[in-house]
Amino acid sequence: MQLFLEIGKYSRLLYEAIRSATEFKTYRKNLFSEMVKTGTDSLGIVSVAGFFTGAVLTIQTSYQFTSALIPKSTIGAITSQSMIIELAAVISGLVLSGRVGARIATELGNMRVSEQIDALESMGFNSVTFLVIPRVVAGILTFPIIYIAAAISGITGGVLAGIMTGSVTVHEFMEGARMFFFPWDVAFGIIKSFVFGFVITSISCYQGYFASGGAEGVGHATTRATVLSCIYVLLSSFLLAAILL
Amino acid sequence: MIEIKNLKKSFGDNLVWENVNLTIEDGTTLAIVGKSGCGKSVLLKHLNALLYPDEGEVLIKGRNVFQLSYVDLRIVRQKFGVLFQGAALFDSISAFENIAFPLRYFTSKTEKEIRSRVMDCLEMVNLSNIGNKGTSELSGGMRKRVGLARAIVLEPEYLLYDEPTSGLDPETSDEINDLIIHMTKNLSITSVVISHDMHSVLRVAEHVVFLDEQKLSWQGSIDELRVADHKRLKEFTKASEYQI
Ligand SMILES: Nc1ncnc2c1ncn2[C@@H]1O[C@H](COP(=O)(O)OP(=O)(O)OP(=O)(O)O)[C@@H](O)[C@H]1O
Numbered sequence: 001m002q003l004f005l006e007i008g009k010y011s012r013l014l015y016e017a018i019r020s021a022t023e024f025k026t027y028r029k030n031l032f033s034e035m036v037k038t039g040t041d042s043l044g045i046v047s048v049a050g051f052f053t054g055a056v057l058t059i060q061t062s063y064q065f066t067s068a069l070i071p072k073s074t075i076g077a078i079t080s081q082s083m084i085i086e087l088a089a090v091i092s093g094l095v096l097s098g099r100v101g102a103r104i105a106t107e108l109g110n111m112r113v114s115e116q117i118d119a120l121e122s123m124g125f126n127s128v129t130f131l132v133i134p135r136v137v138a139g140i141l142t143f144p145i146i147y148i149a150a151a152i153s154g155i156t157g158g159v160l161a162g163i164m165t166g167s168v169t170v171h172e173f174m175e176g177a178r179m180f181f182f183p184w185d186v187a188f189g190i191i192k193s194f195v196f197g198f199v200i201t202s203i204s205c206y207q208g209y210f211a212s213g214g215a216e217g218v219g220h221a222t223t224r225a226t227v228l229s230c231i232y233v234l235l236s237s238f239l240l241a242a243i244l245l
Numbered sequence: 246m247i248e249i250k251n252l253k254k255s256f257g258d259n260l261v262w263e264n265v266n267l268t269i270e271d272g273t274t275l276a277i278v279g280k281s282g283c284g285k286s287v288l289l290k291h292l293n294a295l296l297y298p299d300e301g302e303v304l305i306k307g308r309n310v311f312q313l314s315y316v317d318l319r320i321v322r323q324k325f326g327v328l329f330q331g332a333a334l335f336d337s338i339s340a341f342e343n344i345a346f347p348l349r350y351f352t353s354k355t356e357k358e359i360r361s362r363v364m365d366c367l368e369m370v371n372l373s374n375i376g377n378k379g380t381s382e383l384s385g386g387m388r389k390r391v392g393l394a395r396a397i398v399l400e401p402e403y404l405l406y407d408e409p410t411s412g413l414d415p416e417t418s419d420e421i422n423d424l425i426i427h428m429t430k431n432l433s434i435t436s437v438v439i440s441h442d443m444h445s446v447l448r449v450a451e452h453v454v455f456l457d458e459q460k461l462s463w464q465g466s467i468d469e470l471r472v473a474d475h476k477r478l479k480e481f482t483k484a485s486e487y488q489i
């Protein structure tokens with residue numbers, strides 16, 4: 001019962017956001033600053049996470065395939081394809097659930113409990129247009145870029161790990177990567193990152209926007225935002241794979 | 246004229262008040278008094294539909310604010326200036342920008358006109374030289390006054406003050422009281438003031454309502470207040486006089 005009420009409230013917030021999305025003038029400024037914030041929040045940490053994932057993947061693959069019958073290029077193929085299809089998107093999704101999700105929920109939660117959202121409304125602003133739309137749109141627009149950064153650093157990490165451990169040369173790695181490079185995989189990853197961008201920012205906006213009960217309430221909202229974002233990132237990743245692959 | 250008819254509000258099982266009936270004439274100042282937690286702020290937030298009641302209506306110039314479409318409601322809300330209890334300054338921008346904020350979005354004033362209007366408002370609340378400070382650098386009383394400057398910047402018809410003088414020194418309190426009186430008399434603004442401070446109430450208000458025991462327990466003019474024969478109201482006013 002509680003769940004249905006929550007879903008109803010969440011849908012109404014999104015509906016309100018979509019309905020007022022035409023008031024571009026109101027949120028133009030916020031949209032750009034949100035995109036910058038989301039980008040700077042994430043690019044560094046996501047690149048690091050991607051880099052090490054790619055590195056570990058290369059080492060593990062070469063450990064598992066010791067047979068001489070399997071060409072070394074397979075290592076490159078597996079690392080790069082796994083990064084592009086699944087890992088770059090999911091890892092950036094999980095990292096950003098913590099980073100961006102927590103920031104958004106804290107920001108909006110503080111604005112709610114200190115009556116700043118009431119103040120916006122009382123001046124005649126639509127607070128949803130002003131606060132929710134720029135954050136969600138910024139998420140949808142920036143996440144694909146972050147995904148690409150994660151994929152590139154993952155493959156770089158894979159190549160470097162191959163060189164360092166001597167398990168695969170750059171040439172062999174790239175040969176495999178090229179052989180199993182399908183544009184559709186990249187498209188799939190980008191679609192996924194659009195969805196993750198939407199899921200994380202909309203859930204976190206919802207939690208922050210309806211926070212109540214002072215500083216403690218903001219803390220709860222932030223925790224819920226990060227936990228739920230992680231769960232829904234994994235769930236939507238599963239659903240997209242089931243539907244699109 | 247603002248008419249409140251048969252208003253009732255509860256949060257879950259917790260009844261805040263019911264049967265609230267009240268008329269606020271144009272160009273007058275009404276004070277709402279009552280113990281902490283009796284629902285003064287909640288009542289104030291019904292006047293421009295920041296909160297919706299369980300029952301009842303609030304009529305502004307004869308139109309029920311709770312039945313307006315959101316587009317119309319936003320137009321009505323712009324006629325209100327609100328000073329929130331905690332000032333509710335936007336903490337991501339400077340004090341100056343807080344006051345300039347409504348001007349930037351709702352008027353087509355030039356940068357120069359905005360500056361001069363903000364400066365006028367800052368002067369009215371006696372804060373001429375704090376302009377570019379961030380909101381976190383302000384004291385509680387300064388935040389209140391910036392909030393007040395922001396509330397009046399668009400020259401509203403109605404001003405809602407949630408404890409405008411709490412946390413201010415007596416001298417600044419009196420300046421704010423003078424400002425409230427000035428706004429009502431000279432600009433014929435209709436004001437609703439929540440206050441704990443009977444000294445302020447006696448100075449600024451023409452009418453007083455006393456919220457108590459989940460209802461509007463007493464209402465009348467200032468003269469009637471002085472001679473009111475209402476036990477709990479007397480206790481309340483007496484308690485605040487001893488604070489002075
Ligand atoms: N958003 C809310 N959700 C649930 N309960 C609320 C909410 N806002 C207020 N209340 C409750 O309504 C009651 C009245 O609150 P209100 O803030 O109006 O008191 P007040 O008279 O303004 O007190 P004070 O003088 O301390 O500011 C309190 O019991 C409070 O707990």
Ligand SMILES: [Mg+2]
Pocket residue numbers: 285286287330407
């Ligand atoms: Mg209050």
